[in-house]
Amino acid sequence: MSIVKKPNGGPQVSGIRPRKKTVPAAGIAFLFISLLCLSVAASVQFENSPTVYLAGEVAERDIQADQELRVEDAAATEARRNEVARTQPPLFDLSTATIDVLRANVNATLESLRNLSADRHETHRQQLAEMLNSDISTRTFDIWRTPVFATLLQREVLPWLETRLASGVVADQRILLQERNGIIVRDLSSGSEVLREDLRYVPDIEKLEKDMESFLRHDLNIPLRMRRAVTDMLFPLLAPTLTLNREATTRRTQEVRNAVSPVYYRLQKGEIIVRQGEKVTEDMQLKLQALVSQKQEHLSAPRVAGVFLTALILAAGLLFSHRTGSFSFKSSKDIIFLSCVVLAFAGMAKGLDVLGAALAEGKGGDSFELLPFLLPVASAGGLIGLIFSFRRCVTTSLLLAFICMAMMDGGTDVMLFFFLSSVWGAWVIRRAQTRQEVVWSLLPLAGGILALWCGMAFLEGSGWARFGYGLMLASANAVLSLLLIFALSPIVELAFRYTTRFRLMELMNLEQPLLQELMVTVPGTYHHSLIVANMVEAGAKAIGANSLLCKVAALYHDIGKLAKPEYFIENQAGGKNKHNKLAPSMSALILLSHVKKGVEMARQHRLGNRITDIIQQHHGTSLIRFFYQKAIDNGENPRTEDYSYPGPKPQSREAAIVMLADAVEASSRTLNEPTPSRIRGHIETIMKNIFAEGQLDESELTFRQLSMLTDSFHRILAGIFHQRIEYPDAKQGQRAASQEDKSEKKKQAVSQQPEKRTTLIAVSDRPARPQTSARSGEQP
Structure with a gap:
């Protein structure tokens, strides 16, 4: 689709006109401080130091190494140094x-x-x-x-x-x-x-x-x-x-002796140093002292730096857009929310790690090493998936997996499990359309987590006892994840004023009182909203936007017309146009008021900030040209501000999609003989005019996405305006009715032409200016 051309006629290959980006400094600072604190916490050892028995004493309990260590063999080192010293000539x-x-x-x-x-x-x-x-x-x-x-x-x-x-x-x-x-x-x-x-x-x-x-x-x-x-x-x-x-x-x-490297022996993680009732030898005492000295290093500066720098690199992938290279967040609230999710689950990981160390104190075996697989990180991905896009879920999951792995001092297998569990949780939750489907999503969620554990266990070669214990933890992980999603989603909605997918699913139910009122009071607007909802859903899926948000916003975008439904042509049902008796300024004021009233009703019914924003932005700052021109024809000197919507312009792709679909659907009702080619030409003309007015300047739509939206809108409208075949027994009646309709239209063409023009403008409540289809050559 060709939207705009350069003055020399060549295509403009860049995206929509650039707009000035604001940097969410508060959110970035909060994330930076959070990552620094988490890096310090990940480097602090909270375990109790084991008891050091002296050589000759009897151990009262088993003591095992909870980490891999290198212990210097002092006797072997001294023997090697003496041997080297003897070879030194005087x-x-x-x-x-x-x-x-x-x-x-x-x-x-x-x-x-x-x-x-x-x-x-x-x-x-x-x-x-x-x-x-x-x-x-x-x-x-x-x-x-x-x-x-x-x-x-x-x-x-x-x-x-x-x-x-x-x-x-x-x-x-x-x-x-x-x-x-x-x-x-x-x-x-x-x-x-x-x-x-x-x-x-x-x-x-x-x-x-x-x-x-x-x-x-x-x-x-x-x-x-x-x-x-x-x-x-x-x-x-x-x-x-x-x-x-x-x-x-x-x-x-002495120099030669000092040059001799110490002799070490490796102490494996989980290795029993001394058993209960066993007499402690000098080697055992040495190992215990090494273990205690390692635990006394409460804070490692190199580890803090390593964790922090790695976390910053992963956070950069979250903050910056993969398309433009600029900040992908418009407000600090979103960054603070994601930071809180990372903080909460990192705290859970550290607490689980401390709990596992306390339970393993004095006990043999390595069962408690599997406690990381109990951490319900899938619920973190699910919570993020209720609000943000899947790509943002993936980038946040990667950062979260690394931080939790560092908190639990795990390996790459633990990080991989955390990352894939979180991504899987986000994918499963985003596919659910109702709360019942979310409940049933426990099965695929549990299946995915169990499959992850089985794959890692087979690669590791775990024994059957360890394998069964891991299966039990993975199953509990899935149940905990789903329970946390249900428990935390209302808190997220209340604390951050988010409209989650759960809330959007509820609002999409046509039994909602506000939608019922639309259907009964303003059926024309209700039918228009249903068609727009289908259009935006198809368009959002085509370009990768939030299709659920677009669909729900489209259902509610014209609720402001409930205040004065008779002033909108789709609700007049063949009656007279009331705008014929009003001054242009009053007509414009009525049309403008439906946006303000819609915002008030959205807040009253708690539809959420995102839907309220789309209602406020779905007309942008466009000018109601018909009544503006009518005022000029009446000899007035109107101000454009009095005939323009207050805006703001669409601030997101979802708001821009609703604006485009609303304008295209409303104006498509005026098409004569809506053939597929005329429908496409009409869609391109409407979208080109909206773009030329600068209404899309502050959205993130690209030319390629506009072309994809054109194809999606055309597919929906072509299905609505498809021609029907004539049945043989109904041909005569249809021909007679057709002749009557044509004669009636010809009689009214001259007498009611001005009134009809006014009506068309009122129907679309778009910037009402004469438009000529690029392909049909007819006025819509």
């Missing part, structure tokens, strides 16, 4: 300072001997004996004073000795016997470190002395007296160049 420092000291002492001794006077021989010998801590004979002292001895030391012995000392000499070889992993040699002069694994060739002082004697005897072939003179001077001056650095070794060993 650190030995290689210092060349010892060689420098040795050379300096030898040179100083030789220098003092060369400069020694004859009268001080004995004194100096005694001093050297004390310094070297050895007995020095007179003959040895004399050899030291010879130039040959000095040359031998400086050119032969000291270079060999320095080379051996530079490679590393320890004080005692026995300190290396226990180091089977080698040693780390750190050169203090360069800072480099080398691992020496073969310690057999690392000499000590004693070995160095033997090697020196062998060197002097075999390599240098020195006489015995000279060898003794050399060893007497050098042996007392020898010192180890390779020494153990105990501080650094201890520090490095």
